[in-house]
Amino acid sequence: MGEVYRADDLRLGQPVALKFLPEALAGDATRMARFLGEVRMARQVSHSSVCRVYDIGEADHRHFISMEYVDxxxxxxxxxxxxxxxxxxxxxxxxxxxxxxxxxxxxxxxxxxxxxxxxxxxxxxxxxxxxxxxxxxxxxxxxxxxxxxxxxxxxxxxxxxxxxxxxxxxxxxxxxxxxxxxxxxxxxxxxxxxxxxxxxxxxxxxxxxxxxxxxxxxxxxxxxxxxxxxxxxxxxxxxxxxxxxxxxxxxxxxxxxxxxxxxxxxxAGAKGGLGTRQAWACFSGVVVGLAAALVLAGSSQITAFVPLELPPQVLEHRAREILHQLGYSAPFRDSAFGFTGEGDYLRHVAREDHSPWRWQTLRGGRPPAVSFWYRQSPQLLVPSLFGRRWPDRDDPPLTTPGMEQVVLDTQGRLTSLTVVPPRLIEPAGSTATPEWAGLFAEAGLEQGTFQPVPPSSIPPVYADTRAAWAGALSALPIRIEAAALKGRPISFEMIYPWRSTPQGDPETTTAWQDARRIASAVFELGFLLGAALVARRNLRQGRGHREGAFRLAAFTFVVRMFTWLFGAPHVLGGEEMNLLLGNLAYALFDSAELWILYIALEPTLRRLWPEGIVAWVRALDGRLLDPLVARDALIGTLLGVLAAMVAPLIRIVLPWLGLQSPSPDAPTNLLGLRGLRYLVSLLFWAPISALEVSLFCVAFLLLARILLRRWWLAVLAVPLGMLSFVDLPDGSRLATLIFAACGMTFGLIALLRFGVLTWVVSCFAAVLLSSFPLTVDLTSWYAAGTLLVASVLVAMATYGLKVSLHGHSVIAPALARAQA
Missing domain, CATH: 1.10.510.10 (Transferase(Phosphotransferase) domain 1)
Known part of the structure; x- marks a missing residue:
């Protein structure tokens, strides 16, 4: 529409093209609007394959467009x-x-x-x-x-x-x-x-x-x-x-x-996946590596060092039996149980025992490295901490009259008792003498082997009688504090040397540890704020893969809700709505955090390293049957399984070399020992953890690349920076450094060689193998976690094997020739 002439810009000395609206159409409002629209539309597009439009002007009552002259x-x-x-x-x-x-x-x-x-x-x-x-x-x-x-x-x-x-x-x-x-x-x-x-x-x-x-x-x-x-x-x-x-x-x-x-x-990128030999090699590596990882994890997790013959149902019955024998048989409305690691004891062993085989002392079960706790209450046990999905040993706090808590070691012996008395008690009369011998018997102790001493600890609840004893247990000095009200025991606690009170001393830290924690918190807050500012700039400039960010955020939200659905207790009444709203808030926060981080990172990744996100973008687009996506998923599963073997292998090998090893690996809060629904909750939690860790590491690498302007310098800087977030316990510094270096090496191989999707999948596989209680004894009562993890990883490897072949025969070439 219109006539185009070549002209010269006399000021700039450059040729331009002038497109004139025909004079006969100058009064046509529709044509004039279309003429203006051409300028408006064309100026929004800046590309070497699109003719640039500069401006619109008027000369002798004729409108024209100045644009790039194409010779x-x-x-x-x-x-x-x-x-x-x-x-x-x-x-x-x-x-x-x-x-x-x-x-x-x-x-x-x-x-x-x-x-x-x-x-x-x-x-x-x-x-x-x-x-x-x-x-x-x-x-x-x-x-x-x-x-x-x-x-x-x-x-x-x-x-x-x-x-x-x-x-x-x-x-x-x-x-x-x-x-x-x-x-x-x-x-x-x-x-x-x-x-x-x-x-x-x-x-x-x-x-x-x-x-x-x-x-x-x-x-x-x-x-x-x-x-x-x-x-x-x-x-x-x-x-x-x-x-x-x-x-x-x-x-x-x-x-x-x-x-x-x-x-x-x-x-862009490769259309195909793997050849038959490569796919089968990766699949076989996953299966063999998974078997080895299960053997190693089953020998290095804390569950391998403590006696776990009794399932939680038996321990729960034992706790109720103790309460009943002490006279606490009133009906209750809600109850909860779980396992918890005794971190104070592990830190004591690491601090006091410098022998290579120091962790073998945990196998005796006393002092307990893992404890079982049971709570019952006349009211619903609803977590008081905002966003917490399930009751814990200390949440909700023991403040409601009628609440009762029993802590046992994994062999069913009493280690702690707390009963919250009623608010109203009968007027003081003759106080019966408490039967302390019964508490000692439930704890598997002989009262006669302990010497009475003056009590020194204030019990956690009101009591009118206090008593204390001192003695020795497993070659360790021990103090027992007990309290009673109206002749009935309401408090009992075994206090070891690393704890001076039933509540335990606050953990002491050095000035360097405090400074590092403050610096870490400031860095994380500043990092999130910086990501938000960068994301805002990208949005204002029309950059960022918004559809991918939305899908990532939606996935995070749905998975977070399923984590709560399976892991949290559900009650009838208004408290369920409070629990739902709290989890909705956390799910929205996690989703928004990943959305902001992705919008901030993705445009720069596309500019500096687009080859690394080809499979990732395809996966976000829902193209899960793409051979390249399946290839990266298969390789990521393999690398994740191999990476999960590093930490347990170090814990097993170092003692044979005469070196100290880190403390046994404790699965996440020992939550998986509570039952199947908690295992499913952990399974839904794992991808969120993997996404957060992997995107944070990608952001760290990208930031180092921008500042240092060289990928190899960024690769060197990332491990050094990440080590600042690694806690180095006394007596295990060398082992921890080895663990961190090996783990980050595997991560960098996955990230730089295969891209973001492989890195995320490898993190997911590693999180699974480090967060579930694992055992090679499939007759054990907690073997369900092992079967669930193995099933998920084998299913991922099978998916990667089948889809990555992209039309090739799934049968190995040698077998195919044998059948021919």
């Missing part, structure tokens, strides 16, 4: 002059058209009049898409059902006056590519009716029938673009470019100084 000819005249381009050159031109069209689509702009006459080829053979006079916004701004345009290049839905989409422009792109590769139009029609009939009754002749030797990939992508139903066409112009043979559109975008879009990233 060349349009594609229509070029095809008329030479017929068709050679296939290699046509592929190059086609890719440039796709790149320019994709840039417009990224801004939500539909061209609507894409045709060879609107595509300029400059003197160097580079493409410029021109004439956005009919362009509209995809979100509905503008007359999308307007039939304006060139009928031959209109999509069927555009001819019918229906709403348009990206696929409408892709139909016109298909017609252009048809002419580009064959030199002739796809349809021959003398009128609009003949054109519509030709499209409806028969598709275009196959391009290969017009040009012998045409690459089948080219023919397939052209015919896909020319499908009558929009949903049957490619998803984007970049998908068309990626389907063309040869070349690397991702690398071309980077070399042009552009940030590739998420669609280009997803369309």
């Amino acid at each position: 060349g000819e349009d594609l229509a005249s070029l095809l008329r002059r030479i017929g068709r381009l050679p296939q290699d050159k046509a592929v190059v031109v086609a890719r440039q058209i796709c790149a320019g069209l994709s840039a417009a689509h990224d801004k939500g702009i539909l061209h609507r009049d894409l045709k060879p006459a609107n595509i300029m080829i400059d003197g160097r053979g580079h493409v410029r898409i021109t004439d956005f006079g009919l362009a509209v916004l995809e979100d509905g701004t503008g007359a999308q059902n307007d039939r304006a345009g060139t009928p031959y290049y209109m999509a069927p839905e555009q001819l019918a006056g229906k709403p348009l989409s990206v696929q409408s422009d892709l139909y016109a792109l298909g017609l252009i590519l048809y002419e580009l590769f064959t030199g002739s139009p796809a349809f021959h029609a003398g009128s609009m009716a003949e054109l519509v009939r030709a499209r409806e009754e028969s598709g275009p002749p196959s391009p290969s029938s017009r040009v012998a030797g045409l690459d089948p990939q080219i023919e397939r992508v052209i015919l896909r673009c020319l499908q009558r139903v929009p949903d049957d066409r490619p998803a984007s112009a970049l998908a068309v470019a990626a389907s063309l043979p040869g070349g690397d559109p991702l690398r071309a975008a980077l070399e042009a100084g552009e940030t590739p879009s998420p669609e280009l990233v997803a369309a």
Whole structure:
């Protein structure tokens, strides 16, 4: 629409093109609006394959547009002059058209009049898409059902006056590519009716029938673009470019100084997965590594060092039996139980015993390294800490009259008793003498072997009688404090040397530890605030893969809710709504945190390291049957299993070398020992933990890359920075450093060699193997965690094996030859 002239910018000394609105149409409000719209639309798109529009002006009452001058000819005249381009050159031109069209689509702009006459080829053979006079916004701004345009290049839905989409422009792109590769139009029609009939009754002749030797990939992508139903066409112009043979559109975008879009990233990279031998090697590695990891973890977790013959149901019955024998048999409304690690005891052993085999002392079960606690209450046991999903040993606090708590070692012996007395008691009378011998018997002790001493600890509840004894147990001095009310025991506590009171001393820390914790908290808060500011900037500049961020946040929210659904106690009444609201708040916070972090990181990742997120973007798009996604999932599972072997292997090997090993690994809060539903809750918690850890590490690596400007320097800086967050206990510094170095080495291999998806999956596999109580004794009462973890990891490896083969035989080559 309009006349175009070459002109010279006298001030800048550069040629420009001036497009004038015909004088006869200057008073036409509709044409004038379209003229202004062309400037408005074109100025939103900045790409080397789109003709730049500078400004709009007026001279002698004639309106004109100043734009980039392209020294060349349009594609229509070029095809008329030479017929068709050679296939290699046509592929190059086609890719440039796709790149320019994709840039417009990224801004939500539909061209609507894409045709060879609107595509300029400059003197160097580079493409410029021109004439956005009919362009509209995809979100509905503008007359999308307007039939304006060139009928031959209109999509069927555009001819019918229906709403348009990206696929409408892709139909016109298909017609252009048809002419580009064959030199002739796809349809021959003398009128609009003949054109519509030709499209409806028969598709275009196959391009290969017009040009012998045409690459089948080219023919397939052209015919896909020319499908009558929009949903049957490619998803984007970049998908068309990626389907063309040869070349690397991702690398071309980077070399042009552009940030590739998420669609280009997803369309780039390898299309296939693994060969049969490689896939089977990875699968076999997962199975063998899983078996080894289970053996090692089953020998290094704290559950392997303490006697766990009695299941929680037996210990629960034992606790109730103790309460009943002490006279506490009133009905209760709610109860809870669980296992907890005695960290004070483990720190005492690490501090006092420097022998290589120091942790073998835990096998005796006394003092207990793991305790079982049981609580019952006349009221619902609802956690008081905001966001906590289940009751714990200290939450809700023991403040309600009638609450009773019993703590046993894993062999069922009493170690602690607390009973909250009623608020009203009878007037003081003769006080019966408490039967302390019964408490000693429940604790598996002989009262006669202990000497009475003056009590020195205030009991946690009100009492009118206090008593204390001192003695020795397992070659350790021990003090026992007890209290009673009206002759009934209400408090009993075994106090070891590392604890001076029933509540325990506050953990003492050094000035360096305090400084490091403060620095860590400040860094985390500053990091999150910085990520929020960067995310805000990216959003204002129209950057960021919003769809991927939303899917990631939605996944986090759903998984977080399932974690609460299976792991939290559920009650009838208003308290359930409070629990739900608290967990909703935490789920929304986790989702928002990952959304912000992803929006902040993803555009920079696409600019600096797009190859590393190809499979990740495809996975976020829901393309789980993509061979590349399955390949990275399989390799990530293998690396995660191998990484999970490092820590237990160090704990087993170091004593044989005469070195001290770190304390046994305690599965997350020993939660999995509570029962199957808690195991399922842990299973849903694992991906959230893996996502948080992996994205944090990616952010750390990316920040180091930006500051140091070299990947190899960033790789060196990340382990040094991450070690500042690793706690180095006394007596285990060397072992902990080895563990941290080996673990981060595996992580960097996964991240830098295979990309973000492999890194996330490897973190997930490692979290599973480190968070569940594992055992190789499948007859053990807590073997369900082992079976669940093994089933999930084998299922992931099986998925990776089958899908990554991408049409290859699942049967190993040797077996296939044997069957042939």
